[in-house]
Amino acid sequence: xIKVVLLGTxxxxxxxxxxxQKAKNIDVVQVYNRNKKGLSLFQKHTKTTTxxxxxxxxxxxxxxxxxDAITRFSESLPLKNKLVVHTSGSIPLENLSKHNSQGVxxxxxxxxxxxxxxxxxxxxxxxxxxxENEKMLVLLAESISENVNLINSKQxxxxxxxxxxxxxxxxxxxxxxxxxxDTNQVSFDILKPLIQETANKxxxxxxxxxxxxxxxRNDKKVIDSHLxxxxxxxxxxxxxxxxxxxxxxYGNKL
Amino acid sequence: xIKVVLLGTxxxxxxxxxxxQKAKNIDVVQVYNRNKKGLSLFQKHTKTTTxxxxxxxxxxxxxxxxxDAITRFSESLPLKNKLVVHTSGSIPLENLSKHNSQGVxxxxxxxxxxxxxxxxxxxxxxxxxxxENEKMLVLLAESISENVNLINSKQxxxxxxxxxxxxxxxxxxxxxxxxxxDTNQVSFDILKPLIQETANKxxxxxxxxxxxxxxxRNDKKVIDSHLxxxxxxxxxxxxxxxxxxxxxxYGNKL
Numbered sequence: 001x002i003k004v005v006l007l008g009t010x011x012x013x014x015x016x017x018x019x020x021q022k023a024k025n026i027d028v029v030q031v032y033n034r035n036k037k038g039l040s041l042f043q044k045h046t047k048t049t050t051x052x053x054x055x056x057x058x059x060x061x062x063x064x065x066x067x068d069a070i071t072r073f074s075e076s077l078p079l080k081n082k083l084v085v086h087t088s089g090s091i092p093l094e095n096l097s098k099h100n101s102q103g104v105x106x107x108x109x110x111x112x113x114x115x116x117x118x119x120x121x122x123x124x125x126x127x128x129x130x131x132e133n134e135k136m137l138v139l140l141a142e143s144i145s146e147n148v149n150l151i152n153s154k155q156x157x158x159x160x161x162x163x164x165x166x167x168x169x170x171x172x173x174x175x176x177x178x179x180x181x182d183t184n185q186v187s188f189d190i191l192k193p194l195i196q197e198t199a200n201k202x203x204x205x206x207x208x209x210x211x212x213x214x215x216x217r218n219d220k221k222v223i224d225s226h227l228x229x230x231x232x233x234x235x236x237x238x239x240x241x242x243x244x245x246x247x248x249x250y251g252n253k254l
Numbered sequence: 255x256i257k258v259v260l261l262g263t264x265x266x267x268x269x270x271x272x273x274x275q276k277a278k279n280i281d282v283v284q285v286y287n288r289n290k291k292g293l294s295l296f297q298k299h300t301k302t303t304t305x306x307x308x309x310x311x312x313x314x315x316x317x318x319x320x321x322d323a324i325t326r327f328s329e330s331l332p333l334k335n336k337l338v339v340h341t342s343g344s345i346p347l348e349n350l351s352k353h354n355s356q357g358v359x360x361x362x363x364x365x366x367x368x369x370x371x372x373x374x375x376x377x378x379x380x381x382x383x384x385x386e387n388e389k390m391l392v393l394l395a396e397s398i399s400e401n402v403n404l405i406n407s408k409q410x411x412x413x414x415x416x417x418x419x420x421x422x423x424x425x426x427x428x429x430x431x432x433x434x435x436d437t438n439q440v441s442f443d444i445l446k447p448l449i450q451e452t453a454n455k456x457x458x459x460x461x462x463x464x465x466x467x468x469x470x471r472n473d474k475k476v477i478d479s480h481l482x483x484x485x486x487x488x489x490x491x492x493x494x495x496x497x498x499x500x501x502x503x504y505g506n507k508l
Binding site: 205234 | 430432
């Protein structure tokens with residue numbers, strides 16, 4: 001049985017808690033939060049505390065709080081030589097306090113509050129400061145996911161940046177698509193099968209091989225007519241820049 | 255039985271042909287192509303010709319050739335008062351020759367050569383110059399798809415532009431993500447569950463409600479560290495512009 005203390009009660013903490021509860025070999029022995037309010041959901045299932053001084057013994061302490069608070073929080077923990085990990089994509093391992101063994105347990109997924117998540121396919125990126133701790137974190141990760149990866153801090157940062165492009169930025173392009181539909185009284189629903197297929201295609205094929213469209217064909221007539229129709233400087237700029245980027249990549253001159 | 259003549263043998267023509275073959279009430283009576291080579295796949299199943307003068311009688315003639323050739327090709331058809339439609343997202347109805355009844359039969363999907371497509375969920379956008387022809391095209395579309403929409407030329411253009419954002423541009427962001435992974439020796443596969451989930455989320459929720467990430471939070475520290483790490487002017491520009499666009503939309507000042 002792996003004993004876990006969860007530090008934090010936000011989105012990632014809640015989803016991890018639910019996944020750990022389902023795993024046979026994991027016991028979340030305590031959940032900490034600085035205020036009582038966040039703990040109400042957890043109180044029925046395990047011990048909770050709002051005092052760092054009352055943390056109990058565990059194999060792994062998981063810090064699941066906002067990125068910019070992680071370092072200072074890890075320094076404030078009254079623990080020694082314990083395995084303390086964070087769940088962030090952007091914070092290096094070394095930013096954790098050296099009073100404890102450092103580790104990272106980064107689930108690479110976008111979590112929505114209140115929506116259930118199947119952890120089985122969610123990639124978990126593990127990093128640890130010793131082989132023994134790495135083994136422990138892999139064991140913990142494998143109890144909830146079939147997609148466990150050893151990833152160093154440099155690689156994790158690259159993954160996080162790439163995730164900004166394929167998740168945050170992609171979602172913004174969806175938003176622009178919806179906006180264009182709304183402006184022209186046409187349902188955004190019509191685009192949803194295309195959006196699904198675009199994401200499905202790259203599962204088995206490199207996106208480089210999936211590129212289509214006026215920019216790839218260097219179809220200036222269509223590109224110009226789109227730019228003329230956009231009537232929004234912001235959308236126009238994004239259209240131009242990504243079109244340029246595609247045209248550059250596939251060897252056509254605009 | 256609706257009799258169809260297909261004009262063209264490219265990607266869209268081939269996928270439409272396969273879908274029509276499965277439909278009980280559609281008979282593709284002939285396939286035309288200007289050269290013999292393109293016709294070899296169709297010869298086993300129906301009549302084919304390389305001569306426009308030998309086109310036979312049908313209820314609908316479907317032009318499925320490249321956008322910039324459609325208008326001139328429609329003018330060159332030796333047909334009168336027939337229903338002639340194109341399959342393009344970007345060409346207005348009126349660009350078809352007035353010697354025949356004009357129509358549009360636009361399947362809004364990205365087709366890959368050789369990959370089978372289930373037309374049932376593919377939106378088909380219909381436009382026609384008369385109520386009678388509209389009825390005929392809807393009947394034709396409903397034989398292969400459960401997602402048939404009446405869309406005028408202005409709306410279709412908007413859909414096409416939006417599709418460039420949510421399909422072509424999104425795929426380019428996937429490409430950038432893969433590129434960042436490759437450069438840092440980390441597998442792009444790790445990002446694929448996130449890509450799927452990003453596309454799945456917006457099926458039931460507006461993308462405006464799904465936006466997350468450093469740009470949305472206006473997390474300057476993370477944004478700056480990403481820009482510093484990118485080491486590619488092109489990726490940096492795209493990162494900056496979309497970040498600005500997100501920050502502007504969600505009311506934070508950079």
